[in-house]
Amino acid sequence: xxxxxxxxxxxxxxxxxxxxxxxxxxLKMHKEEGIxxxxxxxxxxxxxxxxxxxxxxxxxxxxxxxxxxxYALSVPVFSGLLLFVAAAxxxxxxxxxxxxxxxxxxxxxxxxxxxxxLTSYSFVPLFLAVLGLLLLEISGLLLFVSILLFAAxxxxxxxxxxxAVAVAHEIEYSKALFCVVIAPLTLVxxxxxxxxxxxxxx
Amino acid sequence: xxxxxxxxxxxxxILLVSVVYSIVSTALYxxxxxxxxxxxxxxxxxxxxxxxxxxxxxxxxxxxSVTVNCTSSKEFTCKVIFELKExxxxxxxxxxxxxxxxxxxxxxxxxxxxxxxxxxxxxxxTLVVDVGxxxxxxxxxxxxxxLNATIKYAGRISIALEGWKLNKAVLSVxxxxxxxxxxxxxxxxxxxxxxxxxxxAAYVKPFRQTPSFGYAFNATVDVGWIYVEKLGAKxxxxxxxxxxxxxxxxxxxxxxLDLKVRVGLGAIVVSEAxxxxxE
Numbered sequence: 001x002x003x004x005x006x007x008x009x010x011x012x013x014x015x016x017x018x019x020x021x022x023x024x025x026x027l028k029m030h031k032e033e034g035i036x037x038x039x040x041x042x043x044x045x046x047x048x049x050x051x052x053x054x055x056x057x058x059x060x061x062x063x064x065x066x067x068x069x070x071y072a073l074s075v076p077v078f079s080g081l082l083l084f085v086a087a088a089x090x091x092x093x094x095x096x097x098x099x100x101x102x103x104x105x106x107x108x109x110x111x112x113x114x115x116x117x118l119t120s121y122s123f124v125p126l127f128l129a130v131l132g133l134l135l136l137e138i139s140g141l142l143l144f145v146s147i148l149l150f151a152a153x154x155x156x157x158x159x160x161x162x163x164a165v166a167v168a169h170e171i172e173y174s175k176a177l178f179c180v181v182i183a184p185l186t187l188v189x190x191x192x193x194x195x196x197x198x199x200x201x202x
Numbered sequence: 203x204x205x206x207x208x209x210x211x212x213x214x215x216i217l218l219v220s221v222v223y224s225i226v227s228t229a230l231y232x233x234x235x236x237x238x239x240x241x242x243x244x245x246x247x248x249x250x251x252x253x254x255x256x257x258x259x260x261x262x263x264x265x266x267s268v269t270v271n272c273t274s275s276k277e278f279t280c281k282v283i284f285e286l287k288e289x290x291x292x293x294x295x296x297x298x299x300x301x302x303x304x305x306x307x308x309x310x311x312x313x314x315x316x317x318x319x320x321x322x323x324x325x326x327x328t329l330v331v332d333v334g335x336x337x338x339x340x341x342x343x344x345x346x347x348x349l350n351a352t353i354k355y356a357g358r359i360s361i362a363l364e365g366w367k368l369n370k371a372v373l374s375v376x377x378x379x380x381x382x383x384x385x386x387x388x389x390x391x392x393x394x395x396x397x398x399x400x401x402x403a404a405y406v407k408p409f410r411q412t413p414s415f416g417y418a419f420n421a422t423v424d425v426g427w428i429y430v431e432k433l434g435a436k437x438x439x440x441x442x443x444x445x446x447x448x449x450x451x452x453x454x455x456x457x458x459l460d461l462k463v464r465v466g467l468g469a470i471v472v473s474e475a476x477x478x479x480x481e
Contacts, residue, residue, distance in 0.1 A: 047221075048221050052220045052221075058231075076228055
């Protein structure tokens with residue numbers, strides 16, 4: 001890990017750079033290799049969120065079936081792992097779609113590995129969603145603040161993913177935004193239409 | 203420490219706190235028993251045997267449920283088992299003699315009550331529950347001259363006429379439902395049951411005419427429908443307003459049930475047995 005974070009004093013500092021100066025940081029990261037670090041970032045953020053969501057499920061389970069006892073602790077861990085796997089799949093699929101869109105529509109020059117590595121950092125704003133859920137846990141009155149944090153998390157994630165694609169493929173930000181948002185959405189809509197049509201015929 | 207390190211530390215701290223909090227709060231979580239009704243205290247009261255053979259039993263309950271059972275024991279006139287909340291007041295059970303009749307009055311605020319009656323005595327039962335349930339399911343013969351069961355505001359009455367020596371029953375629900383099931387082979391003499399539901403539904407499970415049993419059934423819905431459930435079919439027959447079915451042997455046999463059901467707003471569901479002689 002030390003070799004990977006060599007540009008920065010620590011991984012924590014790197015996260016700060018990604019959040020505050022995304023473009024510059026991603027330009028530096030563009031030169032790095034391997035996707036292990038991306039996988040690690042995805043794991044850290046999605047696992048934390050999954051554990052928090054899982055603790056709610058565990059408490060509900062304990063409320064309904066108090067005899068579950070200490071075994072309820074497995075729910076947050078399992079939920080964290082489940083969310084990590086789901087997020088990893090989502091990350092791979094959306095990165096692939098964005099990469100293909102950037103390559104075919106805007107003559108992007110980047111590689112899929114590079115897109116995958118850089119877009120993994122778009123999970124960093126998930127800490128805002130975690131904070132929103134923690135605030136909700138403290139008091140339901142903080143719902144409005146939580147909603148604002150969720151919205152901020154979403155927009156920051158889209159921003160970081162777009163920056164990542166723009167840097168990886170050396171294309172404009174607006175084009176990258178199209179690849180990150182419009183292309184996957186269009187594909188999902190087309191797939192859903194196809195499924196519905198086939199379902200209707202069957 | 204530069205601003206990037208601070209931002210990174212904040213992110214790391216939030217994640218760490220969330221994970222630690224999730225695990226610790228789950229480990230220390232002690233669920234409050236919000237799903238339990240909290241009836242934790244049992245109080246049993248008995249009304250001793252006396253010379254009277256007719257018992258007028260009047261029970262009033264504000265919230266909860268009443269279940270009526272019977273026993274062949276001759277030790278008491280009636281036994282009342284209350285399941286109460288820890289902090290609730292003790293229920294009241296009073297009795298007084300009036301000629302050949304013993305008057306028993308029972309009152310409770312919030313409880314689950316089980317009333318055990320003696321089979322060898324004759325009863326007039328008046329059960330009034332403000333909000334809750336009245337359940338009358340008796341498998342052994344019990345002699346009830348008059349049964350008056352009322353849900354004053356909202357709730358449900360379920361009655362199984364199996365082995366009752368009953369003259370007349372009036373079951374009234376303001377908002378809620380009445381479910382009635384009967385076994386004609388164990389009914390004796392002429393019995394009259396009236397069901398009144400202001401808003402809600404009444405469900406009458408099947409009974410058929412037999413050589414020794416006849417019936418007259420009248421159902422009225424002011425606003426709503428009467429559904430006659432057809433045997434083996436998925437659809438219901440719908441009949442508006444009224445439905446009247448009288449068995450061909452009505453009046454000529456000794457064992458008869460006169461059933462009148464009235465629903466103000468809602469529905470009456472009648473099982474298929476009546477279909478053979480719908481008028």
